[in-house]
Amino acid sequence: MTVPIAPAPPTTLVIFGAMGDLTRRLLMPALTNMTRLGMLGADFSVLGIGIEPGDDAALRGALSDFRQQAGSHATPDQDEAWSKLQQHIHYIQGDFTQDAVYDQIKARVSGNAAFYLAVPAKFFGDIVDKLADHDLTREQRNAFRRIAIEKPFGHDLASAQALNARILAKVAETQVYRIDHFLGKETVQNIMTARFANMMIERVWNADCIAHVQITAAETVDVGTRGRFYDATGALRDMVPNHLFQLLAMVAMEPPASFDAEAVRNEKGKVLKAVRRYTPTKARRNGVRGVYTHGRIGERDVAGFTESPDIATDSTTETYVALKLMVDTWRWAGVPFYLRTGKAMAIRDTEVVITFKPVPFAQFHKTAAEMLPPNRLIIQIQPDEGLSMDINIKRPGLEVDTAPIALDFRYADRFDIGAMTGYESLIHDLFAGDQTLFQRADAIEAGWAAVQPFLDIWAEEGAPDPYPAGSLGPDSADALLERDGFHWHSLAPAGNTTP
Known part of the structure; x- marks a missing residue:
């Protein structure tokens, strides 16, 4: 290669x-x-x-x-x-x-x-x-x-601000490379290329055509030997203001004036600053947290979180979080972004799912417009990096009827990326002085500011909603979308066409 x-x-x-x-x-x-x-x-x-x-x-x-x-x-x-x-x-x-x-x-x-x-x-x-x-x-x-x-760069907004201030009192921002290893993955970097190198995608990348966006990072592993760290951290701090918000920023950013580091980071920073800051009441309505209980993942029995080593038996730390967020910009006005991440889940799957609005009218006498499966762009980040598009075609036969299909692309089918960890490009950019894939101080703080209302209310509440290890999370996470008329995308290999 x-x-x-x-x-x-x-x-x-x-x-x-x-x-x-x-x-x-x-x-x-x-x-x-x-x-x-x-x-x-x-x-x-x-x-x-x-x-x-x-x-x-x-x-x-x-x-x-x-x-x-x-x-x-x-x-x-x-x-x-x-x-x-x-x-x-x-x-x-x-x-x-x-x-x-x-x-x-x-x-x-x-x-x-x-x-x-x-x-x-x-x-x-x-x-x-x-x-x-x-x-x-x-x-x-x-x-x-x-x-x-x-990471973790801080554990809340105040600590992130204090750490940034302490570091930047000693060195310049141009010397600081805050690493998020998700950004080293080929498919994450390909989000910008897919958007800005393809007119057919970027033309429909807005609130006129997109119904909602889902960003998922599901893990089958439990806390294992990281109990002491995880009990003090939780799923939200561990994953949302860094990994998931970086994906959100790349999906929602405006086209940069160039692909220089500062131009890209400026646009990503604008997105994170535009994430709506909720009041305590709205944060409570738009956030779900869960904790896994005893269950089975494949052939493996998994003890509940509070039964794991180094976890307090009365712990109220979450191992699962789902959020509904709004990005208050012209492009994304009214489009909900649903984020979820959890441990000890049924499948390992990190993906971004763009669900498009239905056609306004379907001229197929057997299929009403509201019955057509939605078009989706599925960006599979791990374990099988690739892209998939769900579309509708004519079903074979004499009558004009529709059938959903998936158009799939897998990186491994075309390129040799199997041995790569994702850190190669990040380390090379560190040496070359390219900060495009690294987080700037203002973006770090904007991410923490967006999740701070959830941290505040959850610090005062009781135990998270339970879900069995090996499941897809608590029922309350499904309800978060169902009240808007949506459903979580099935956690399965990209190309799955089930709602």
């Missing part, structure tokens, strides 16, 4: 939390793919920072776990790329809350450097402060210094 982009400039990637799960599971596979595809030059290096005892060899050994987990799926070119990459991996053992570590980093880093904060959110501000205090963030004419920050 040929990558139509130049290799990244010479860069030292300094990873805080080098032996952590994120580095092993996502960053190293992505860097291996980038090495395999020629996206990294010979002068690229990784400097890992961690509290765990060890040296360069220990870190390389710890990070090689992902190759062993690949097992029979590993290919010779991937093995060769990893063998090449690990020679450029080095380690500093120490406590990154202490000054001594930064003195060592400064002694070993010169030229371009990107600092990747693969650590718990409580350390974000401390690390940026230390980097700046040790003159590690100062950019020179021929050397950039950038900071990549994983």
